[in-house]
């Protein structure tokens with residue numbers, strides 16, 4: 001039983017092969033490092049990148065007079081001033097280059113009919129048409145182009161079906177990692193001095209999400225266990241429009257961001273176009289946090305439709321027939337399941353993890369040799385992310401992380417992963433596979449956790465429910481110790497769930513505790529008991545670090561080096 005521990009030696013280990021990880025691998029390989037790119041699933045298909053619908057935000061100015069400064073300005077204002085201005089600045093400045101990089105790797109962006117310009121789309125919160133795209137499958141095309149390029153590099157070793165469980169750190173920084181080869185059922189001891197975490201978000205901690213099922217926040221939890229700082233644990237974005245019916249589609253996003261301007265509308269059960277009541281001028285053309293909260297209020301105040309959603313009405317879009325062909329996942333495939341796409345019942349779904357690992361503009365975490373990029377990182381988007389900025393962040397910081405990880409690896413003496421640390425982690429992994437667990441099976445605990453988080457730490461929060469969530473998470477953490485599961489090492493899904501649960505429970509506690517600490521409402525964080533935005537006391541970020549078994553929280557004021565005059569664009573709906 002799990003007797004073998006295979007040895008892997010590499011200059012740079014990259015965990016996650018989505019947009020951020022794959023881009024990091026390419027860059028590290030170009031700097032001549034030997035790279036191991038590990039993914040929990042199939043490298044080309046695991047992760048949320050494939051699901052990205054349309055928008056890749058970059059101020060190319062092909063549709064109008066846009067500039068990176070305008071992009072930066074929109075990002076900060078829509079982040080409700082909580083974003084790290086340094087990170088946002090780098091993202092917006094290098095966004096256009098990353099569009100060209102992807103084109104070099106083989107992604108043929110949509111262009112104007114004469115072929116001279118990229119076709120750039122509008123989206124709420126962006127002052128200009130900024131979204132380059134490829135039909136309704138931009139994410140898939142980004143992922144394919146990157147993996148095709150990864151495969152052109154002989155010094156990148158792709159390891160699919162490898163679940164990395166721990167990063168090994170001593171006083172000098174990163175010294176290795178441990179993982180499980182799911183297919184071979186073998187433990188891996190990885191010797192490396194540079195690790196890039198690119199494991200994406202933590203949507204699976206919440207019951208209703210449109211993210212990929214492997215989005216369990218492993219990388220955030222691993223970095224935290226290793227002693228790295230996390231930032232903004234309370235910030236989680238919901239996408240306003242997702243199917244509520246039929247059950248198989250519940251939580252799947254209905255593409256809408258680019259369609260509001262073309263006539264897409266929202267109605268409640270009384271057939272009232274309710275956004276006219278909240279924002280008579282902009283109506284539905286509002287950022288995600290505001291739209292989600294308005295929809296949620298309609299539902300909770302009793303104006304929801306049959307299955308607990310509101311109506312998304314496509315009949316006002318003039319060229320809907322053409323547009324729907326570009327968005328099959330939202331408008332063609334659901335028809336086969338009986339959905340009337342002229343009027344779709346929708347509600348918000350968990351969409352993006354705004355908080356995460358703290359990095360600087362060099363993609364360095366607070367641990368030497370540990371880098372992070374993509375959705376796993378916190379503070380780039382503050383309290384609300386704009387459409388299209390996620391992919392841009394992945395590509396821009398993936399490149400930076402890959403370069404710096406390679407430079408560190410090539411200038412540091414390699415040494416084997418310390419045996420005692422490897423042994424301790426292997427014992428932890430084996431310990432989860434008991435012969436005689438008597439408790440519930442991992443899936444049941446998993447479901448309870450997701451239910452508790454969605455209902456208590458979701459779109460609308462209050463102190464009582466947040467404290468209830470913390471208590472429930474503590475009970476589940478106790479319960480998970482005696483979990484009962486199938487005792488085999490080959491593709492043992494229950495074993496993986498049990499290990500994921502360990503991290504998810506730790507993160508859930510941080511998410512709920514952080515949300516309880518922030519006694520105001522801002523962007524995606526809405527407190528019924530503190531409904532007002534409070535710039536005087538809360539223009540700051542919450543941070544947390546693990547010291548031994550203790551969680552240490554503190555706050556730091558947001559610095560405003562480039563945009564300093566804090567002005568909100570609109571009053572928020574219920575304040």
Ligand SMILES: Cc1cc2nc3c(=O)[nH]c(=O)nc-3n(C[C@H](O)[C@H](O)[C@H](O)COP(=O)(O)OP(=O)(O)OC[C@H]3O[C@@H](n4cnc5c(N)ncnc54)[C@H](O)[C@@H]3O)c2cc1C
Nearest residue numbers: 016017018020040047048049053054055164200374375391
């Ligand atoms: C429905 C939907 C539509 C979206 N549309 C857009 C859009 O139009 N524009 C936009 O900019 N953004 C969009 N986003 C957001 C965007 O897709 C994501 O933020 C982005 O793709 C995240 O990329 P990533 O590389 O950080 O992580 P991911 O693409 O999620 O990749 C994570 C990788 O880490 C691996 N992994 C995880 N844990 C482990 C582990 N323990 N060991 C080994 N490997 C591990 C996974 O297997 C995977 O390879 C959308 C999101 C959703 C859900």
